[in-house]
Every structure is written in structure tokens, then in C-alpha cells.
Amino acid sequence: MKTKTMLVFLFYSLFIFNLKAADHSVLNIKENDFFIGDPDAPITIIEYASMSCSHCADFHNDTLSSLKNEFIDTGKVKFVFRDFPFNYPALAGSMIVSCVPNEVRYEYMNALYKLQKSWVFKDIAKTKAELYKIMQSGGMQQDEFDACLSDINLENDILEGVMNAQKEFNIRSTPSFIVNGVLYSGNKNIKEFRQIIDKILSQ
Numbered sequence: 706m707k708t709k710t711m712l713v714f715l716f717y718s719l720f721i722f723n724l725k726a727a728d729h730s731v732l733n734i735k736e737n738d739f740f741i742g743d744p745d746a747p748i749t750i751i752e753y754a755s756m757s758c759s760h761c762a763d764f765h766n767d768t769l770s771s772l773k774n775e776f777i778d779t780g781k782v783k784f785v786f787r788d789f790p791f792n793y794p795a796l797a798g799s800m801i802v803s804c805v806p807n808e809v810r811y812e813y814m815n816a817l818y819k820l821q822k823s824w825v826f827k828d829i830a831k832t833k834a835e836l837y838k839i840m841q842s843g844g845m846q847q848d849e850f851d852a853c854l855s856d857i858n859l860e861n862d863i864l865e866g867v868m869n870a871q872k873e874f875n876i877r878s879t880p881s882f883i884v885n886g887v888l889y890s891g892n893k894n895i896k897e898f899r900q901i902i903d904k905i906l907s908q
Contacts, residue, residue, distance in 0.1 A: 731869050732886055734785060737862070739803075739810055741773065742783040748905055750782055751883040753789040753870055756798030756817060757825045758879045760892045765818040771895040776902055786814065788863045789870060789879050794825040794832045797854060799863055801840060804853035813843065 731751070734740065754761040776782040788799035802814045817824070817839065824835035837850050853859070870876040874888050882889045884901055893901075 729869070731787075731866075731873050732883065734783075738785055738787070739807060740783055740785040741811060742777040743780040744783060746777075746780055746783040748776070748782045748885055748902060749785065749883075751785040751787055753787045753876055753879055753881045753883075755789050755791045755795040755879040756802070756814075757790070757792055757795035757821070759821070761880045762818040762821045764880050764892050765815050768893070768895050768898070769815070772898055775895070776898070781906065782902065787866055787870065789867050789876065789881070790863065791879070793829050794836075796860065796863065797832060797836060798824075800853055800856065800859055801836060801845075801850070803859055803863075804849070804856075805843075805845070809843075813840075 732749075734749070752764075754764070772782070772784070777784050788795075788803075790796040790799050798817050802810060802817065805813050817836075820839060824832060824839060826832045826835070833854070837845075837847065840850055841847075870881075874881075874883065876888070876890075878890055880892055882893065885905055889901065
């Protein structure tokens with residue numbers, strides 16, 4: 706009888722553990738996640754990107770607008786943006802974009818990718834100075850800029866997201882895309898996204 710009770714307890718413990726693990730899965734979209742598209746779209750694409758990564762800039766500059774027009778604006782795809790910074794400029798860019806209102810966040814993010822070469826430098830002070838020039842042109846004040854970059858909770862949230870993505874999907878490069886739970890590493894052009902999306906929609 707004791708053995709049976711122990712087995713039931715063990716099974717219950719494993720069940721609860723798996724439930725908790727599922728709750729913390731990176732596939733779960735949280736309140737602080739930034740996304741565009743219909744919340745109930747049949748396909749969810751989660752992008753992990755580093756704002757200093759040239760391949761990420763290529764995706765945002767060359768492919769994202771087509772993806773948005775064809776699949777996001779038409780209700781087929783919900784596109785979630787996640788930060789995966791590899792260096793200080795990328796972390797600073799991610800933090801600053803997180804501090805602008807959601808209604809203009811998409812525009813600011815894409816602007817920073819377009820202007821990537823003008824603010825991403827090894828010199829931290831130069832990166833901050835050039836990044837502030839861009840944000841100042843959009844109306845951000847120096848005190849707001851400084852407060853954002855010194856927000857340790859925001860920094861920790863971003864870095865925790867990186868660790869969770871590494872742990873669950875072994876993400877090591879950017880951009881990486883998780884499409885309905887399947888990982889696709891490396892930049893993808895619009896033709897490749899069409900193939901992935903059309904295959905899912907046809908199932």
C-alpha cells in the first residue's frame with residue numbers, strides 16, 4: 706500500500722512539475738511581450754534578435770514589411786519580438802526600444818535597425834551618445850534616456866529571456882525564429898517564410 710501511495714505521489718509531483726515548466730515556456734506569450742498582428746492568429750512567430758546584428762537588420766529592413774503585409778496584417782500571423790543581445794550596444798538598443806510607448810515601438814525599432822551603423826560601436830560612450838541623438842530626435846529627453854538605460858529590472862528581464870531561450874531551444878545565433886513551436890535559425894527571406902507559413906496553413 707505504501708508503494709502505491711508513493712507512486713501516486715511521484716506521478717502527481719512530476720505532473721505538477723511539468724505544468725510549471727510549461728507555464729514558463731518561452732512559447733507562452735506574456736503581458737510584457739511586444740507583438741504585432743491578431744492575438745488569435747493561427748500562426749505565432751517569435752523572433753529572437755540582437756539589435757547590433759547585421760543579419761537581424763537585413764531581416765527588418767528587407768523582409769519584415771513584406772511579411773507584415775502578406776501575413777500579419779491579414780490575420781494569419783502574430784509576430785512576437787524578443788531581445789537576444791550579444792553585446793552592450795544591442796542591450797542598450799533593446800532597453801531603449803522597451804521604454805517607448807507600444808504604439809510607436811515598431812517604428813522606433815525598425816528605425817534603429819535602419820540606422821544601425823550610425824549608433825553601434827565598441828566604445829560604450831559613443832554608442833550611448835549616438836543612440837541618444839536618434840532618440841532625442843523623436844522627443845526623448847536626456848533624463849528619460851538615462852533612467853531607461855539604468856533600469857536594472859528591465860536589464861534583468863531581457864537577460865533572463867536570453868537564458869530561457871538558450872535553455873529551452875538552445876538558441877545561439879540571431880536572428881532565430883520559432884514558428885508554432887519549431888525553431889528556424891538564421892535569416893529567412895520572404896519566399897522561405899511563405900513556404901513555412903503556407904505549409905502550416907494547409908495542414
